[in-house]
Amino acid sequence: MNQEIKISIRNLYKVFGPEPLTAMQAVKEGMTKSELLEKQNHVLGLHDINVDMKAGQITVIMGLSGSGKSTLIRHLNRLIEPTEGSIHVNGDDVLTYDEEALRKLRREEMSMVFQKFALLPHKTVLENTGLALWIKGNEVKQFEEEATKWLARVGLQGHENQYPHQLSGGMQQRVGIARALTSNSPIMLMDEAFSALDPLIRTDMQDLLLDLQRELKKTIVFITHDLDEALKLADHLVILKDGFVVQQGEPQEIVMHPNDPYIIDFISDINRARVLRAYSIMDKTTQAPENSAGQVSSTTNLEEIIAMSHGDTSLVYQVMKDGEQVGTLSMQSLVKALVPTHSATRAVR
C-alpha cells in the first residue's frame, strides 16, 4: 500500500451549539458527549478524528445514525466548518481557504452524491448531469456531449430530456452519480448514496460503482450505515460511534480482529463466508502442502471455496497470488473462521 494520501484528517473536532469554543475546552478536559449535552447543552459531533484517505481507493465511513458520519463527510468540502483540527487535500489545508479557493475546490476537486439525490427538479436529466460544467459557465451545448457520455455509462441513455420526477429512485441516483462523474473531479463524496434505494437496486448500484471504480480510480469517500455494503465496497473501512473512530483498517482485518464490543455486535450478523477472503485466513507459507486439493486465488471468498470442496473438510488448498503460492488454507481453519467471534465476544464483555 504505497499510494499517495489524498485526504488527510487530523485531530478533527466538531461541537454543535452556541459557544463551541468554551465547550471545546470541556471536551479536552475529558468531558463525555452525554455530560456535555447535559451540562453545557452542546452536542459533540466529532471527537478527535484522524483518518488518511488514499488516492484511488474507496474509503468507507460506517456508523449508525447519530455517529457523526454525515457530519464528517461535510467537513471535507466544508459544508460544515470544524471547531478544531485540520483537513488536508492534496497536501493543502482546506481550512485556510477563502471563499474563492473553496469554491474552486468544490468545483474542480470534489463532487458529491446525496442520499436524497438532490437533483434540480426544474431541469432535465441532461442539464442536471452537466450541473458542474453549467456552474462553471458552460452552455448546454458545450456540456451536452460529456453529460450524454456519462449518462450512457450509468445506463441512462435515452432519458436525457426527461425531468427527474419522471424517473424512479434508482434512476435518479444514477443521474446523481453521472452528475458527479461529469464534473471530472478526482474525489467523489458519497453520502449514504444508496441507502434510499430498494435492496436489489442497491446491489446493482454497488456493482456499478465498483465497475466504474476499476476503470476510473477515483478517490471515493463513501458513507453508509450498512455493514454488508461497507464490506463490499471498502478498501479502507472507518467505523464511527458517537463521533469517535472506533476502529479503522482493512475490512477483512476488522472482521477477523474486531477490537471493540460495538464492532463485534455489528459483525455478528454478517455472512462471513461471503465477506472473508482466502488471504485473510490462510496460513502464510510458501511450502506446498503435501496433499493439495487444488489452487485458489487469494481474493476468492470462502463461499466459493466451500462450493469447490463440496463440503469436504479434510482438504487443503494452495492460495495463489500472481501465480505464486502465498499460503495454504485448510478447510478446517476455514470452518473455524466462519464462526463469529463468539468466544472473543464473551471475553471482551
Next chain:
Amino acid sequence: MATYDFVFDKLGLKEWCAQNQTETPLSMRELLARSRGDTESSTSIWELPFPSMDALNEACRSFPQSRDLTKGLENGFLSIKDTLSIFLDPLTQPLSWFLDGALHIMQITPWWIMIPLMLVIVLLVTKSWKLVTFVGISIAGLAFIDHYDYAMQTLAIIFVCAFICVLFGVPIGIAMSRSDRMQRYTIPILDMLQTLPPFVYLIPLIFLFSVTESKLYGIAIILYAIVPVIRLTNLGIRLVDKDVIEAADAFGMTKRQKLFRVQIPLALPNIMAGVNQTIMMSLAMVVIASLVSAPGLGVLVLRGIRNLELGVGLVAGLGIVVLAVILDRVTKTSLARINASQKNEAD
C-alpha cells in the same frame, strides 16, 4: 369634587393643577352630567371610573384629556408633513405618470385592438382556448352594457399597481428570506399593513398628496396589495428543499447562481401564488380607492351607494366580480402550468 382628587393631593401636585384653572372645553360626559343636573360626583364603589385621562383631567385641569392625544398626533403629522412631501413627492411622481399613462393608453386604444390583444395575451400565458373564450365573452358582455371604459380603467390601475408590487415585493421577499433579522423586523409591518382597515391609510395620504393626483390611490393600493407577494416570496424561498441547496453549495455555486438558478425557479409557484393574491387585493382596494378619485368601476359602486341607485351599484359590483374571476382564472392557470413543469420528486 372628582374621584381622583386624592391622587394629586398625595403627590403634592395641587399647585401644578391649580396653574391651569382656565375653563377647558367640556367633555361629552360632563355636558351630559350637567344637563341631567347631577353635578355631584358619585362616591359609590360601583361607579368608580377607570383612571383614564379624562377622569384624571376632571381632578386636575393640567392633566391632558384623551382628545389632546389625537389632536397632538394630528398636529405632529401636520408639522412634518411639508418636509415629508419634499421627499415623497418626487419619489412617488413616477407612479402618477405610470397610472395616467396606462389609463390614457387604455382609453385611446380602440376596443377592436384592445380586446383581441388581451385575448392573445391570455392564450400565451394559459395555453387554454376554454379560458380565452370565457374572457372574450365576459369582456364583450361588459362592453355590451357600456361598462367597457370603466372596466378598462380598473384593469389599467390594477396592472400598474400589481406590476409595481411585484417589482418591489419580490426583492423585499428575497431579502427577508436571506436574513432572519430582516424577517423579524418586516413581519410586524406586513401584519399591520394587512390588518389596518383600508380606509385608514387613505387619511394620511390625503394630507400628503393632493386628491387630484393619481399616485394617491396608487400608493394606497400598493401598500395594501404588496403584502402577499412579499410574504409568499419569502416563504417560497425558505421552503426550497434543503438538500437541493446543499447540492448547489457542494458543486460550488456562488450565492448569485444559487438565487437565480435554484431558489427563484423553485420558489416560482409560491411567488406566483403571491402575485395572484396581490392582484385580487388590488382589485378589492381599487373600489375603496374610488373614494379618493380612482376612476373605474369603483366610481359606479360609489355612485350607487351615495345616490341609492341600486341598479348602477349592483351592475358595477357584478362587473368587478367578473374582472376578479377573469384575473384569478388566468393567473391560476398560468400558475398551474408552472407547477406542472416542475413537480417535486415523486417517489
